[in-house]
Amino acid sequence: MSIVVNNLTKRYNDQLALDDISFEAQHGQITGLVGPNGAGKSTTMKILTCFIPATSGEARVCGKDVNDDSIDLRQQIGYLPEHNPLYKSMYVREYLNFVCKIHQIKDAKSAISRVIEKVGLTEERHKKINQLSKGYKQRVGIAQALIHDPKVLILDEPISGLDPNQLEEIRMLISGLKEDKTIIFSSHILQEVESICDKIVILNKGKIAADDMLANLKSKGIQELIEVEFLMPVEKSTLLSSFQEIGVESISKTQFILTPKTESDIRGDIFDFAVKHNNKLIGLQKRKSSLENVFKNVTKSQDN
């Protein structure tokens, strides 16, 4: 296990940011930390990168506690903080050179060229950082985290605010890195995480709401839904009594979302139901719930 978090709690004055969370992240996998704003994603990352101490509990990276020997540990972590702080008055190469010096990289020149090529900054490499667009700044931030070839990569919202093309490129870049690294990646947008993560930890209000492999989460949470629209109002109770093994959620008096609990296709039965009640069917569509539903369900159930 490259990253192990055990009963971690963080309290900011009287506000509880992390409430006794435990999870693990494995080598060769991308672990997504997902959750609504203020769920404690950044706090977790700040503790893992030795920026702030935890109130209680333990966080281990590469087998070492983040509080002991943290200088040596920081050498093995590549971290992109939230909001991507950069020295804006520096030039791209100058900045990366500074990072090389901090990490005591001997052959700084080739390390810089390599990382610039990797993150796709070649055309912008002679510019000042504050002249770069947001997407390119983000790449400089990622370059800074990658330059010393760290074993652990911690990226706090690395792809928020990028345009779709940039998003795809950065996604590819991060996916390509996972072979020999442990990557933790945070986001409040599920689709971002869904496309590249192997494992997902959903945080909500400082607690872990779900922690599983992406595939498992999907199989657990994803189900078929049938959206129905009638011409005239229908009582929810009539629907419930006419069909067995079904969940009904009414959107309006004429619109419903049906969730069949069996595998069988009930769309034909719905049509018959409309005919039987002298009603007309004006909409009938089958779709699958997305991971978004899983997210909504787990975060909601915790709220209640």
Place this chain on the structure above:
Amino acid sequence: MISVYYKELKNFLSSLTGYIAIIIFLVVCSLFVWVITENNLFNYNYASIAQLFDIAPLVFIILIPGITMNAFAEEKQNGTIEFLTTKPLSDFQIISGKYLAAMTIVFLAILPTLIYYYSVYQLGSPKGNIDTGAVIGSYVGLFLLAGIFAAIGMFMSILTSNQIAAFILTAFACFFFYWIFDFISELPAFYGKVDDIIKGIGIDYHYTNISRGRIDTRDVVYFLSMILFFLWLTYVTLDKRKW
């Protein structure tokens, strides 16, 4: 440490504020030494540059906060402090790198005033009639004084993420430690009793001693311990990461 040092130095020398601070420092010092005040060098008729060392504390109160205000306040405002403290750098390396860079800038600002010494040396009658030893001692004192002010500046800069606030706090704290104890010691309540001790807490007392060119170990120890004290406070604040 070297990497932080170079980065700070570059940052300062590539910004306009840095040069403005140095230029204003030199202009004000030159004016006081050579032109304004009744006992400027030409009226005074003595081959000494004591005027420089008299006016320097006052000018330092503006110059040094200007140099140190960026040290941590800017990093905190931009969030780069998170970058810096999660890299394999110890808090000691970060603080010493920044402190040495600030002292280098002060050194660069003071350096041109050696021209005053050279001029007086040439103008002296007979030529070279200036107490070189005293001047060297005074320069050591000036540098130590800058050392305390810069250490205060580091501490104030880490307390806030607002550069202007850091500037004002530093200027006030420098003023406070330089003069206030001198005033307090003259209060009737203390006079003749503990006034020597109170005076000794302030910087003025020690600086006046040293700027006469007499380097006394007691004064040097005072200066060094004040510098270490404020750098230690900075270290404790950075270590706690409470901002």
